[in-house]
Amino acid sequence: MSGLVILMMLVGGMGTLFRPLLSAALIVALEDRLGDIGGALAASTGVDWFRSLGESVTIVTGIIFIACVLAFRRGIVGEIVARVRPLQA
DSSP: OOHHHHHHHHHHHOOOOOHHHHHHHHHHHHHHHHHHHHHHHEEEEEEHGGGGGGOOOHHHHHHHHHHHHHOTTTOOHHHHHHHHHHHHH
């Protein structure tokens, strides 16, 4: 459970209260709906392995954790905000 809290902070990034709250909602929604997402991916791609995504929540959150640490220094939401902000100016 403590790993999920760290993941929520990594996805949201630091600096505001809104981004970690948004990422917490995204992570919880992902955990709840991962089986549905896997079923939809299996139906659209024909790859039957996607049906087991609901059972692999830990693996998927681990992959997101690794991606955040390696690629998104400001968090995923922080990176999106940083890229959208210059477009608004």
